[in-house]
Amino acid sequence: MKNILKSIFTGLFIIALLSFLKAQPIDNPQKDLVLVISSESGNNGVAVTYSPKTKLYYTVFAGNAQYPLEIFTEEGKNVYSSSSGFDIRGMYYHAKWNCLVGNLYDDGGYFKIQLSASGMPTGQSEVYLKGLHQPSDQSGGQFNTKKNLMYCINDMQIYQYNMKDGSLKSQIPITGFSDRGYESCVTGSILYSGEKGYEFILVDNVNNKLYFFNAKGVYVKMMYFSPEEYIHDYFNMSYCNKRLWTYNKDSRQWTAYKLFN
Numbered sequence: 001m002k003n004i005l006k007s008i009f010t011g012l013f014i015i016a017l018l019s020f021l022k023a024q025p026i027d028n029p030q031k032d033l034v035l036v037i038s039s040e041s042g043n044n045g046v047a048v049t050y051s052p053k054t055k056l057y058y059t060v061f062a063g064n065a066q067y068p069l070e071i072f073t074e075e076g077k078n079v080y081s082s083s084s085g086f087d088i089r090g091m092y093y094h095a096k097w098n099c100l101v102g103n104l105y106d107d108g109g110y111f112k113i114q115l116s117a118s119g120m121p122t123g124q125s126e127v128y129l130k131g132l133h134q135p136s137d138q139s140g141g142q143f144n145t146k147k148n149l150m151y152c153i154n155d156m157q158i159y160q161y162n163m164k165d166g167s168l169k170s171q172i173p174i175t176g177f178s179d180r181g182y183e184s185c186v187t188g189s190i191l192y193s194g195e196k197g198y199e200f201i202l203v204d205n206v207n208n209k210l211y212f213f214n215a216k217g218v219y220v221k222m223m224y225f226s227p228e229e230y231i232h233d234y235f236n237m238s239y240c241n242k243r244l245w246t247y248n249k250d251s252r253q254w255t256a257y258k259l260f261n
Contacts, residue, residue, distance in 0.1 A: 023195045025212060029225050029244065029257040035059060035072045037252045038081050042067035045247030046140055046189075047091040048238040048254050049100065050074075054119030058100060059254060060088050062140075062235060069100075069113070069121070085125050086111050089134075090141025090150070090189065092240070101163065103141035103150060107132040110150075110163065133166030135159045140189030140235060151200070153190040156182055158200065158217055176219035177211065185211070186231065191239040195260050201239065203246075205231035210244070210259075228255050 035048065035057060042061030049058050055074045061067035065087050071080035088111070091102035100113040109130040114122045134141065135154035142151045148163040156179070158172040174182070184206040190213075191201040197220065200213040208231075212221040229248040231237070236247040243256040 022197055023260045025195075025198060025210070025221065025223060025259050026261065027223060029210075029259050031228050031255055032243070032258050033074075033076055033256040035070075035076055035254040035256075036078065037068070037070055037254075038078050039068040039070065040252075043249055044232075044235040045254060046089055046235050046238070047102065048240055048245040048256075049091055049093045050241040051093045051095070051115075051119055052241075053095065053098075056119045057240075058091070058093065060084050060091050060102075062089055062105070063087065071120070080120060082121070085113070086127075089139060090143065090152075092141075092143035092145055094143075094145045096145070101143070101145070103134055103139065103152075106137035109133065110166065129164075129166050131166065133161055133168075138188060142189055142192040142239070144192060144194060146194075151190065151192050158190060172215075172217040174213065174217045174219070177213075181211065184209075186233055186235070186237055188235045189237075191237065191244070193239055193242075193260070195242075198260075201244070201259075203231065203237055203244070205233050225257060227257075229253075 044062045046062040047060050057072040059070045065085055066083045068081050069084040072078055087105040089103050094101045098115055109127045111127050114124040116122050134152050139152040150161045150163050152159045156174040160169045184204045185202040186205050197214050198212040199215045202211040210223050214220050231246050238245040242260040243258050245254050245256050247254050
């Protein structure tokens with residue numbers, strides 16, 4: 001009996017310890033990297049994504065298929081700039097497929113941009129799923145490529161789509177959060193961190209706050225941060241490699257703030 005009780009208490013202790021040790025957001029996150037766009041075209045930045053395989057960052061703009069896709073080393077050196085070929089609203093690196101994937105404006109569907117072993121575009125790209133598979137024409141997609149899911153937000157509802165067939169899997173309501181708080185946040189997308197307990201993030205560009213929500217859409221934490229530059233109220237933000245990214249239209253650069261270790 002004593003051995004059974006000991007095993008139970010040991011198990012409970014391990015569970016509690018793992019819960020305590022889960023990644024916590026870094027208080028007062030600081031700037032740690034800047035990506036300067038070389039092209040003069042494009043206005044609204046919609047994505048920064050990272051390939052851990054090649055250690056490259058990829059950036060893209062919304063609004064026109066001629067706007068640039070630019071690639072940077074993890075030190076911030078620009079090594080590629082060319083038109084993306086799509087009117088993009090969200091983009092992420094898919095490790096298993098070795099390509100960039102994302103969603104397009106309105107009913108444009110979902111796209112792929114194939115990458116070489118070195119991480120450069122091969123010149124092969126496609127719309128692999130046509131039609132409207134998002135809640136609105138301007139929805140900015142955020143991605144969980146391990147589960148092939150895309151997330152979009154509309155009217156305090158997180159829409160979850162299957163990236164393979166575009167089907168709507170579920171709607172997750174934002175709870176424990178006020179309408180007023182929501183109205184102060186950047187519109188267009190909700191960021192997906194993938195960090196357990198802090199999966200979703202809204203950015204308050206009025207009061208310089210970050211709001212964290214768990215996988216069920218429940219509000220769990222707020223913290224302040226000090227952006228180096230003005231944060232626009234529509235698009236122009238992203239999340240990848242444990243960092244929040246904000247794009248400034250005047251300086252034409254993405255600035256990273258590390259949120260998790």
